[in-house]
Amino acid sequence: MTRIGIIGASGRMGKTIGQIVHDAPDLTYVGGVDIAESNQFGAPVYEVKNLQAFITEQSPDVMIDFTMASASAANIPVIAKMGINIILGTTGFTKEQQIEIENAIKAGNVAAVISTNFSIGMNIFWNLVREAAGRLKDYDIEVIEAHHRHKKDAPSGTARTILGILHETVGQREEVYGRNGLQERGNEIGIHVIRGGDIIGDHTVSFSKNYETIELSHRAADRAVFAQGAVLAARFVADKKSGIYAMKDVLAL
Numbered sequence: 001m002t003r004i005g006i007i008g009a010s011g012r013m014g015k016t017i018g019q020i021v022h023d024a025p026d027l028t029y030v031g032g033v034d035i036a037e038s039n040q041f042g043a044p045v046y047e048v049k050n051l052q053a054f055i056t057e058q059s060p061d062v063m064i065d066f067t068m069a070s071a072s073a074a075n076i077p078v079i080a081k082m083g084i085n086i087i088l089g090t091t092g093f094t095k096e097q098q099i100e101i102e103n104a105i106k107a108g109n110v111a112a113v114i115s116t117n118f119s120i121g122m123n124i125f126w127n128l129v130r131e132a133a134g135r136l137k138d139y140d141i142e143v144i145e146a147h148h149r150h151k152k153d154a155p156s157g158t159a160r161t162i163l164g165i166l167h168e169t170v171g172q173r174e175e176v177y178g179r180n181g182l183q184e185r186g187n188e189i190g191i192h193v194i195r196g197g198d199i200i201g202d203h204t205v206s207f208s209k210n211y212e213t214i215e216l217s218h219r220a221a222d223r224a225v226f227a228q229g230a231v232l233a234a235r236f237v238a239d240k241k242s243g244i245y246a247m248k249d250v251l252a253l
Helices: 012-023 048-058 069-081 095-108 121-137 157-170 224-237
Strands: 002-007 026-034 038-040 042-047 062-066 085-088 111-114 140-147 175-177 191-193 202-208 212-220 242-247
Touching: 002 012, 002 038, 002 048, 002 069, 002 224, 012 026, 012 038, 012 212, 012 224, 026 038, 026 048, 026 224, 042 048, 042 140, 048 069, 062 069, 069 095, 085 224, 095 242, 111 224, 121 157, 121 202, 121 212, 121 224, 140 157, 157 191, 157 202
Parallel strands: 002 026, 002 062, 026 042, 062 085, 085 111, 111 242, 140 191, 175 191
Antiparallel strands: 038 042, 140 202, 202 212
16 A cells, blocks of 8 residues: 655645545555644644654655645655655746756655646646647737635746747747737737636636637636546556656656
């Protein structure tokens, strides 16, 4: 049985993932770490300052992290150094933080799945965006994303992945964030960010030309879609050789 621990075990995503792991017949939930000590699904949650003690005493095979960039940047090197495989769904990293995390994973000789979105549907959506962009290179392109009012990074990590796909497929274009005043549209990619309420995650890419618009959209109705993908990735990475993998590897896309 694969033993799973969670960084941010008492948070919304942590609890959702913990429940899925706890209910899975082939997995063992061994608890995790968070700001305060507690208990989740019969397993201990240590204070995050005691991360090393948690790993030593509870012996997880895989640690799952969906927290904040600053926290992940501090915790992932510790986990990697202790030889534990990693699922990382945190977004909002600086380029420097990304490099430090990747170097720590390589130095620790562990396996990790890193993705800005663990939804199976979103990973298929990214493929659809790539295919559409390849056929619609001369269309005007806009990206719209919406999340709950507490999300701090903007645009979302998922939207940044979409932008990366678009630039790779249609060529590098200027990114224009919102529009104000008198300005004529050029050959840019427009990006629009919405924050409000409890929106889980909506992403739309529109391709427009005279007389028609094609829209591709993905809407997450529950955090469980990300949690289910993360648990699937944890099963995948449990016995993998060291290296950094993506969800496309997990899903064999």
